Amino acid sequence: MQLTSLNMHVAGLLQCRNDPGALTVEQAHAAMQLHLDCTVETCSVRRKARTTLVEEGRCVLDERALP
Numbered sequence: 001m002q003l004t005s006l007n008m009h010v011a012g013l014l015q016c017r018n019d020p021g022a023l024t025v026e027q028a029h030a031a032m033q034l035h036l037d038c039t040v041e042t043c044s045v046r047r048k049a050r051t052t053l054v055e056e057g058r059c060v061l062d063e064r065a066l067p
Contacts, residue, residue: 016043028052 012020013031016038023031031049040047053059 013045016045018044020045020048023049023052025052025056025058028056028058 012018013027013034016035020027020031028049031045032053035043035046035049038046040050050059050061054061
């Protein structure tokens with residue numbers, strides 16, 4: 001498959017150690033599903049996706065998840 005500008009961002013979401021950069025809410029939801037088995041402590045993509053969803057008011061963290 002050839003990477004185009006349309007799917008290049010999605011390809012960047014596949015590896016846990018990659019910083020995906022700014023995410024839209026839709027991209028953050030997709031990233032959370034792609035990295036369902038990851039933790040925010042070990043996965044940069046899941047951490048960025050969770051941060052995006054929390055900042056946009058789409059996710060409210062349990063107090064146990066707060067630092």
